Amino acid sequence: MTMERPTTLLAELTHRCPLHCPYCSNPLDLLRAEHEIGTDDWKRVFTEARELGVLQLGLSGGEPLIRKDLEELAGHARSLGLYTTLVTSGLGLTRKRAEALRAAGLEHVQVSVQDVDPATAERIAGTSSVKQKQAAIALVKELGFAFSINVVLHRANLDRIGEIIDYAAGCGADRLELANTQYYGWGLKNRATLMPRREQVLAAKEIAQDRILRYKGRMQITFVLPDYFEELPKACYGGWGRYYIVVSPDGKALPCHGAYAIPSLELPSVREHSVQWIWHESSAFQAYRGDDWMKEPCRSCPRKTVDFGGCRCQALALTGDAANTDPVCMLSPRRNVIDEALHEHAGADEYAYRDYAAEPQGA
């Protein structure tokens, strides 16, 4: 097996966030400020990642603007030649900070929008954020950043997909990412409330296809069907340990967002190891790389080089073994757990909001 060079580093600078989205991709155990690694650690990680071949950097969170060294980190990334995206809720993006980020060389800002309906947006975010987001979006446009809007889709907003797309176009977004809720961590906890109905998904697909053509050349729209509604799984992050490195606020390196949930993985820390060692040598990045680890039906399936057996975290969460076939696959003997989940939503409409377990959040 030839080992690819990684292309993308997702730096989860902090778990702290003013919002409480019930589908947040952060792990259920949120880290507090005192566990976060420092500015110099992050800079070294960016440098090492670049040397290894990383081209794209996501400055993410939580809300990365909570980190006071964000401008310095963005500047360092730019000096290395990385194409950097700030993944933000928009909250905390003051004019002063936006201008400083622009001056530091940040190229691309992605603002999350929960919904076009303010009441639902606030219900999802667990707090009021609509006005502040609008102000942030205006600044991003004014300062000439490349600008994307990201919307996580679920049962409560999917019917407004057309209005959501029109809203993003009206904001002057260059790109719109319509992302389906990922059912691990918080998303899995809230699955019964978030899971859309099949009719909703099919109607949304048609509306999206129509708008994609309508806005072609003005705004790029990415929309993929939620995997629960498909018969074959998606290649998770393009395959385990092939392109992606996620680094958590405390410096743990993961092959994908959801890998926190796989207890058998020994997650290497950038405090102790170089990014190069982590990529080439660490057991976590080798665990599900390639196909040696696969069981049937994946092992003898021709699609194994296309989808790599799907998502490991989903396999673990829903079948109890991360090395099993992703149960989304129609060839999986456990596909029934997906079909059952598609019907479990009747009556569920309470969200468990992400929050820290006990004491108030750190500084």
Next chain:
Amino acid sequence: MTVAMSPDTVPRIWRLARLDYDPARQRPVLLYPEGAVLLNDTGQAILELVDGQRTVAQIAAELGARYQTDVTADVTDYLSYLAERELVQ
């Protein structure tokens, strides 16, 4: 769906994309939000002439002179491919 690149089209690189060099792979690369295209020397030579002024025909003529052969089809195909991916408009 094919995107028409006629000889008179004045192609430009997508506002969000940036031509750069990847020191790790020692290859020119076109970077854009959430993606990258590694370029070969031909790709780089073409994109360096995509400046929002030259037409496809002019780009092909310049490269044709440089390589002493007719590259019109290659240039048109390559730019159409990138236009298809919305990286060139």
